[in-house]
Amino acid sequence: MPTPMQPRSSAEASAPPLNGTRIQARSVSQRVRGAGRVLDDVSLDLAPGRLTVIAGSSGAGKTVLLQTLAGLRAPTEGAVLHDGAQPGSPGPEFGFVPQEDIIHRELPLHRTLVYAAGLRMPAGTPAEAVTARVDRVLEALGLSARASTPVRALSGGERKRACIAAELLTRPRVLFLDEPTSGLDPVTGAALLRTLSALAEEGTTIVLTTHTLADLLRGDQVVFLSPGGEVAYAGEPGALCGAFGVGTVEEVYGAVAGGARAERAVPAGVGETAPPDAGRTGAPPSPVRPRRVGAVRQWSLLTRRGTALLLHNRLSAAVLAGSPVMIVAMFAVLFRAGAFDPAAPDPGSTAMIMFWIAFGAFFFGLTYGLLQICAELPVLRREWLAGLRIGPYLASKLTTMLPVLALADALLLVVLRALDRLPATGWTTYGSLFVSSVLASAAALALGLLASAAVTEPAQATLMLPLLCFPQVLFSGAFVPVPRMTGAGEAISWAMTNRWAFEALGSGVGLESLWRAGASPLGRPLLESYGDSFGHPAARGWLVLAGFAVLFLVVTWAVLVRKCREGVVRSRAGR
Numbered sequence: 001m002p003t004p005m006q007p008r009s010s011a012e013a014s015a016p017p018l019n020g021t022r023i024q025a026r027s028v029s030q031r032v033r034g035a036g037r038v039l040d041d042v043s044l045d046l047a048p049g050r051l052t053v054i055a056g057s058s059g060a061g062k063t064v065l066l067q068t069l070a071g072l073r074a075p076t077e078g079a080v081l082h083d084g085a086q087p088g089s090p091g092p093e094f095g096f097v098p099q100e101d102i103i104h105r106e107l108p109l110h111r112t113l114v115y116a117a118g119l120r121m122p123a124g125t126p127a128e129a130v131t132a133r134v135d136r137v138l139e140a141l142g143l144s145a146r147a148s149t150p151v152r153a154l155s156g157g158e159r160k161r162a163c164i165a166a167e168l169l170t171r172p173r174v175l176f177l178d179e180p181t182s183g184l185d186p187v188t189g190a191a192l193l194r195t196l197s198a199l200a201e202e203g204t205t206i207v208l209t210t211h212t213l214a215d216l217l218r219g220d221q222v223v224f225l226s227p228g229g230e231v232a233y234a235g236e237p238g239a240l241c242g243a244f245g246v247g248t249v250e251e252v253y254g255a256v257a258g259g260a261r262a263e264r265a266v267p268a269g270v271g272e273t274a275p276p277d278a279g280r281t282g283a284p285p286s287p288v289r290p291r292r293v294g295a296v297r298q299w300s301l302l303t304r305r306g307t308a309l310l311l312h313n314r315l316s317a318a319v320l321a322g323s324p325v326m327i328v329a330m331f332a333v334l335f336r337a338g339a340f341d342p343a344a345p346d347p348g349s350t351a352m353i354m355f356w357i358a359f360g361a362f363f364f365g366l367t368y369g370l371l372q373i374c375a376e377l378p379v380l381r382r383e384w385l386a387g388l389r390i391g392p393y394l395a396s397k398l399t400t401m402l403p404v405l406a407l408a409d410a411l412l413l414v415v416l417r418a419l420d421r422l423p424a425t426g427w428t429t430y431g432s433l434f435v436s437s438v439l440a441s442a443a444a445l446a447l448g449l450l451a452s453a454a455v456t457e458p459a460q461a462t463l464m465l466p467l468l469c470f471p472q473v474l475f476s477g478a479f480v481p482v483p484r485m486t487g488a489g490e491a492i493s494w495a496m497t498n499r500w501a502f503e504a505l506g507s508g509v510g511l512e513s514l515w516r517a518g519a520s521p522l523g524r525p526l527l528e529s530y531g532d533s534f535g536h537p538a539a540r541g542w543l544v545l546a547g548f549a550v551l552f553l554v555v556t557w558a559v560l561v562r563k564c565r566e567g568v569v570r571s572r573a574g575r
């Protein structure tokens, strides 16, 4: 049984040493919109295989510096170099742990990491090698005993280590961590720092930010930022207090806030004068990059993971299964039987039944889509950096959700037919109603995904629900027929998927002929009111609904690509 967070992992000790990445910042300044100059002329040279701690008061620019050093934020002035070159797109040799969790919470830890490994490890890695790697990383981080625990049941410190574990799956040459010890008790925080030191000893270059005083003395080097984003100190931890003529680290914060700057201490690995081959091994990185996982494999892996997450997440499983059952039950008690009977039809009810089927299909799709992306954006951003593509990601959402939506739509039609709320017609009619419902759900699912991608947190997604539903009811053409709307209202109705679903359903069930030829005197006046709403083939509505679905998905794709590109920069809540 391994000791939790043992200082040096025996599992890694047998592996060949890593060539850690050398990181240099040359006169880097960083301006941020709304905050002005955040970093001011920062020059650093972080040697490979060292643990660097970035400290400074709140708002001093630690996170911005971390992101800039990681190559995730281009400097406004100056340059950042990784092994002497501009940082390229992050690959498996790069690790970044932001403040948020970058793994899902629903599944057991081991399974979560196997999925994470599937996306990060080179294409073609055998399943046994993936499992062995996950086992090794869990052991190295003292998490073996928690392998079968759901991530949500881990303690804060364990979850932080689990996020780090996801980053270690590929044996990165450089690992950046944003406040890894925040929220941890002193003992757990110290143990985490020991684990990171051990990783640095094995060759990985590690850079982290912290607010924990004790962390400043536990790395190989400290970079202390002044409130204006200048380097107030860069050097050995042991010389930090002496450089400011104070006795404690706490007093260093006070001295720097008062404008003190230390004479730059330049130990091995920090400072512009460090030799280019400083570090444990000094060998340049291999130019051969491992083959990344292809789009089809990403899609299949994400679909399997998405399905597993849905089944394990009690809230989403309840929404998925519960909302169709509840809505079907409400429809069943709302409408009277026999509204479609040609001998004694009830035209008003037939229109309402079609509208509520359209709205039910819309509502299922929208609610399924709304919580899909916003709740996992930090995970998506991190996996995007590791090579995940947005196309397969969205395709996996459709593959997971559409069959469930089709089932819910079929349930609605079957129950309404069984209770005589729909006409006793043949397969052609029901085929048409089913296609209209599924396309209405698909378009709504795509709209839900778009809203979920656009918001910054799940609470906002919940607020979007009424905002998105209301116009779909008002401008559907069911309560105020399209010919009776104002010009502006009619223009808005064109953009409502519910209008096209309502019209396609009405056309598919033959409302026009029922109203014209049926025995009810109310049929013809209603027909006049609704004009040619149901006079077009259902296929016209299907085309429009499919077009909306594609349009919403393309916009969702664009929003996600933009968010992922800027994502690390804005990853903290509210930014």
Ligand SMILES: Nc1ncnc2c1ncn2[C@@H]1O[C@H](COP(=O)(O)OP(=O)(O)OP(=O)(O)O)[C@@H](O)[C@H]1O
Binding pocket: 032, 033, 034, 035, 038, 056, 057, 058, 059, 060, 061, 062, 063, 064, 065, 211, 569, 570, 575
């Ligand atoms: N995306 C952003 N938009 C606007 N301002 C930003 C953004 N990112 C950073 N800033 C601003 O840049 C400054 C430095 O931010 P940064 O997050 O790097 O500080 P920090 O030292 O990490 O702070 P803390 O210790 O409180 O996390 C702050 O004033 C912050 O408000």
